[in-house]
Amino acid sequence: GLARRTYAVPVPARRMGQLEVLYDDVLLYTAFPDGGDPTAGAAAETDAEAEEAGALIRVDLASGRSTTLMEGVVEVAVSADAGTMCVLLDEGGERVLRAFEAGAKPPDEDEDEGEIDPDRPGDLSGLVDLDGRVVLEVDLRREWAQMFHEAWAATEAKVHPSVLEGVDMAAIREAYSPLLGRVNCLHELLDLLGEMQAELGASHAGAAPAEEEGGDGDGMQGFLGAETEWDAGAGGWRLTRCLRGLPWDERFAPPLARAGAPVEGDVLTAVNGRRLSASLPPERALSGLAGREVQLSFRPQSGGGGGGGAGGGSRKGGGGGGG
Numbered sequence: 228g229l230a231r232r233t234y235a236v237p238v239p240a241r242r243m244g245q246l247e248v249l250y251d252d253v254l255l256y257t258a259f260p261d262g263g264d265p266t267a268g269a270a271a272e273t274d275a276e277a278e279e280a281g282a283l284i285r286v287d288l289a290s291g292r293s294t295t296l297m298e299g300v301v302e303v304a305v306s307a308d309a310g311t312m313c314v315l316l317d318e319g320g321e322r323v324l325r326a327f328e329a330g331a332k333p334p335d336e337d338e339d340e341g342e343i344d345p346d347r348p349g350d351l352s353g354l355v356d357l358d359g360r361v362v363l364e365v366d367l368r369r370e371w372a373q374m375f376h377e378a379w380a381a382t383e384a385k386v387h388p389s390v391l392e393g394v395d396m397a398a399i400r401e402a403y404s405p406l407l408g409r410v411n412c413l414h415e416l417l418d419l420l421g422e423m424q425a426e427l428g429a430s431h432a433g434a435a436p437a438e439e440e441g442g443d444g445d446g447m448q449g450f451l452g453a454e455t456e457w458d459a460g461a462g463g464w465r466l467t468r469c470l471r472g473l474p475w476d477e478r479f480a481p482p483l484a485r486a487g488a489p490v491e492g493d494v495l496t497a498v499n500g501r502r503l504s505a506s507l508p509p510e511r512a513l514s515g516l517a518g519r520e521v522q523l524s525f526r527p528q529s530g531g532g533g534g535g536g537a538g539g540g541s542r543k544g545g546g547g548g549g550g
Contacts, residue, residue: 254286
């Protein structure tokens with residue numbers, strides 16, 4: 228009996244992709260220009276390179292009216308309660324995630340008829356700040372150990388055979404591997420690998436961090452410009468000394484010189500939501516975050532300020548530190 232219960236949706240024939248059903252006889256679907264790969268529209272089921280951007284269209288079945296909500300849509304997903312839609316957009320070749328009320332057209336202006344900043348996360352722009360909300364925890368010591376052995380295996384595989392004459396690669400690896408326990412950041416690991424490379428006696432051999440997009444300093448060790456010590460009683464790392472620098476000049480201002488940042492005597496408890504411990508100092512939590520803004524959770528010193536009130540605080544601290 229299914230054939231007798233079908234309903235013709237009042238939309239023109241075109242290449243379509245995803246279909247989402249909302250309440251009150253409302254549909255959402257993605258549509259793509261004529262031509263091209265007919266399978267590319269199913270963004271959620273195809274290879275990433277085949278993803279195509281199109282229009283997100285709302286259809287009111289009661290009136291038959293269609294409304295284009297936005298362009299450049301790669302993929303759309305609706306929450307279980309059908310109240311929110313999350314849209315993956317292609318904005319100038321960059322993938323951006325935005326969330327809006329399901330079926331609603333994104334606003335063009337704020338309540339004061341002012342222009343909406345599309346790069347500022349929030350309800351108006353819909354921009355989801357993935358860097359601030361998604362935290363990937365990595366066991367750095369295990370990662371460094373893996374990098375250590377893989378880098379040395381790659382060296383042995385790619386070095387010219389003449390370099391290996393009289394060189395015991397396994398012996399060099401075993402001689403330096405105990406020093407892994409003393410490595411506290413990526414740059415110390417690179418120094419260790421550089422010393423091993425020097426054992427080969429070959430020119431132009433060394434170790435460098437992987438190239439990453441994002442500009443100068445991306446992927447480098449972050450610093451707060453402060454000295455800390457573990458305070459077991461407070462359950463965090465107490466700031467014992469903060470560099471002053473030139474607070475009025477961003478080029479020379481240490482991260483903790485910003486308003487609302489913790490001060491000497493405060494206790495750091497987390498970095499970007501990652502809980503600090505005696506075995507996880509701030510330096511390790513800031514690995515690879517140079518030049519980026521990080522969120523610091525802290526407890527003010529007894530009887531002092533700290534900006535977070537009596538119950539502690541959570542503040543955006545300066546850019547992962549300078550170099």
